[in-house]
Amino acid sequence: MKQQNKGKNTNTKNGDGIIVLKNVIKKFSAKIVLENISLAIEKGKTTVVIGPSGCGKTVLIKHLILLLRPTSGEVYFKGQRIDNLNEGQLNQIRTHYGFLFQGGALFDSLSVTENITFPIRQHCEIPDWNQVGELVKSKLAMVGLDGFQNYYPANLSGGQRKRVALARAIALNPEVILYDEPTTGLDPIRSDVINELILKLQRELNVTSVVVTHDMTSAYKVADRIIMLHKGKIIADGDADFIRNHPHPIVQHFIKGQVSDDDLAVLRMSGTMSQAQFLPRDFEQDL
């Protein structure tokens, strides 16, 4: 047990985090996706955000780097308010971050090497291309893809793309790494490699990580703190044991991967499978 905050919401101690959200509300036209989220991400720790698909995890993590702007509320990075900065100023702030996108978001028109060197080319004077080649090699080796330097994203599998994307996200040695579903779509062994990598980056470089996932194995392994998001609200916040023993039925259903009684009832109500299927003879009159 790393932290003892049973029954307590850690987000009450706002203000001392590397990234802080205060009363963030996000609406897309009339649809409310985030309802009054307040959250402080602690420096050097790994915070995992769990929740079912469509609950707003991606929207939440994009607010941490201001890829989306809150409808109302405030976002702070190292004590500086950043939600009111313009894009030019934000671009400076964003160089402290690495972001792993859900689908990888590699640039189709660039090779693996060019993808990984993209942030380097944009932000650094390059004195020595050999050194850059070495860097690409080492980053690719970390994700187990050394030798794929000249491939294009179209020739990689989904999992490989995601690992290249991870290599790109860590290219500039960021202080904060945001992972959007890093293990989704990977086989269990690869998933564990990614988990180890997240832990290694945190241990060796003291990186602050925020991991969005619905893979509970991964969550328990890497998390210093787990936050559960449901319908745009934080319904649980604590360490792994706290979440495991959380009394809330929605949390229990989610972490155990069980369907809730309400959903089961719907399935039972909807009749037998044969009734729900269309058969060719149903259309014969029309022909």
Add this chain to the structure above:
Amino acid sequence: MIIGTVGAKTIEGVNNMGRFARFAWQSMIASFRSSISPCTYPLIWTQMNIIGVRSVPVVMITGAFVGMTLAVQAYDQLAGMGLEEHLGVLINISVVKELGPVLAAVMLAGRIGGALTAELGTMNVTEQIDAVRSMGTDPVRYLAAPRVLACLLLTPVLIIYADLMGIIGGYFVSVVQLGINSRAYWDFSASGVELWDVSIGIIKGLFFGVAIAVISCYKGFTCKEGAHGVGQACTEAFVASFISILALDFALAVIFKAIYNTFWQIKSLV
């Protein structure tokens, strides 16, 4: 109910106009900055290859048919008045001033605009544009500016190709097919078409090029989710480019006419 819907649509329309205007302004500034910083030249060069080289054939074919059709259509009318030797003026002035630039631009709006919107739209829905932003780079500078500059530089060049083919096409039908005296054809053309006429055709190309690129990039950047969203963005980009080409053509005609009346004539007096 109806008033509410109309009101909401109007507000949305005004909002969209505002967003487009801001995007257009940002991309102009970014293009200007790119044009004076040599490290972005490779990006522009790549786009020029993609946009320009492969558009040459379609633009030339468009131009040739415009010239040829004009010759066929106008011959009977002029011959009825015994003026068939003036055919050259009519064809060449129409080609270099109006039809060459406008039809070449429409062709490019389909050819380049569609490709730009589809590419940027796909990048948008696969989060690649967010990825550019997440790495602290301005996507307008990195993605839109090279495309705007490439279109700005290449549309006039492509229009020259269209003009040239239009002139050749017109000549071919008039002289070779319809048997007009070649010398008379060119003499009348030379006396009727001024440098001014050719230049405004090419200057229009600058405006058309920027309009196509900015509209297509904007539609790509604001594209909605999914394959359907990308398709819809492409259609909207083409329609919007087409209409703005025609509208710009009209506006520029009025402006150039005023300029011509004030300045070019003074020059010819001197």
